Amino acid sequence: MIAPADTGCAGPGAARGPVIAVVGPSGVGKDSLMSGLAVADPRLRSMRRVITRAPEAGGEDYQPVSEAEFAALVAADVFALHWQAHGLHYGIPRDIEKLRLGASGVLVNLSRAVLLQAQEVFDDFRVISVTASAEVLAARLSARGREDAAEVQRRLARASLALPEGLQQVYEVDNSGALSAAIVQAQAIIQAERA
Numbered sequence: 001m002i003a004p005a006d007t008g009c010a011g012p013g014a015a016r017g018p019v020i021a022v023v024g025p026s027g028v029g030k031d032s033l034m035s036g037l038a039v040a041d042p043r044l045r046s047m048r049r050v051i052t053r054a055p056e057a058g059g060e061d062y063q064p065v066s067e068a069e070f071a072a073l074v075a076a077d078v079f080a081l082h083w084q085a086h087g088l089h090y091g092i093p094r095d096i097e098k099l100r101l102g103a104s105g106v107l108v109n110l111s112r113a114v115l116l117q118a119q120e121v122f123d124d125f126r127v128i129s130v131t132a133s134a135e136v137l138a139a140r141l142s143a144r145g146r147e148d149a150a151e152v153q154r155r156l157a158r159a160s161l162a163l164p165e166g167l168q169q170v171y172e173v174d175n176s177g178a179l180s181a182a183i184v185q186a187q188a189i190i191q192a193e194r195a
């Protein structure tokens, strides 16, 4: 079942940080950016997703479950948000609200297709849209090696999916160059919004 969220040591009345969705096409660097931001600011937390992906796939830290386990979690109303993409099911446990307590923000990797729903579910919701060229995406997905060539092609075909209209707080980060440069851009966005 779901591991309890790390709620830190926030006491009663602790401020609640924003939910910061990190979105963009497969291979653009969402997980890399989230890791870099969290290392630089320990009060910035990352939400662990529940995914019907094999446990040995590697990459991000996620809670692997079977399709049957995922369906049971949906039925038990465990998720604040859940969706399907790339032949997988993804869920964000309602525990994300505990993670927000005392945090400067909670980073979460979301599908572009659920952003309007997420904006309804979470108060103080922001979107960091990560971009890079199609050539860069192709090279990074091949180098990452988590998916086979056919799945890489399917992911590239979805790359140009547009963000929905109606999002209130969207910020773009270009990760075409060095990851460190993208981290600096995202830190500036997060800090400006905090001020």
Ligand SMILES: Nc1ncnc2c1ncn2[C@@H]1O[C@H](COP(=O)(O)OP(=O)(O)O)[C@@H](O)[C@H]1O
Residues within 6 Å of the ligand: 024, 025, 026, 027, 028, 029, 030, 031, 032, 033, 059, 140, 141, 143, 144, 175, 176, 177, 178, 179, 180, 182
């Ligand atoms: N700025 C960058 N420069 C070079 N490689 C990068 C950069 N950002 C991410 N990567 C690499 O590209 C691949 C995809 O990054 P990842 O964070 O898994 O993307 P996403 O979560 O958006 O699919 C990984 O192998 C990662 O190490």
Ligand SMILES: O=P(O)(O)OC[C@H]1O[C@H](OP(=O)(O)OP(=O)(O)O)[C@H](O)[C@@H]1O
Residues within 6 Å of the ligand: 023, 024, 025, 026, 027, 028, 030, 031, 085, 086, 090, 109, 110, 111, 112, 113, 155, 158, 161
């Ligand atoms: O609707 P989209 O915006 O295209 O996103 C579809 C899915 O792709 C990403 O998943 P995942 O992190 O497993 O894949 P990635 O690391 O290759 O982006 C993202 O988190 C969504 O779950």
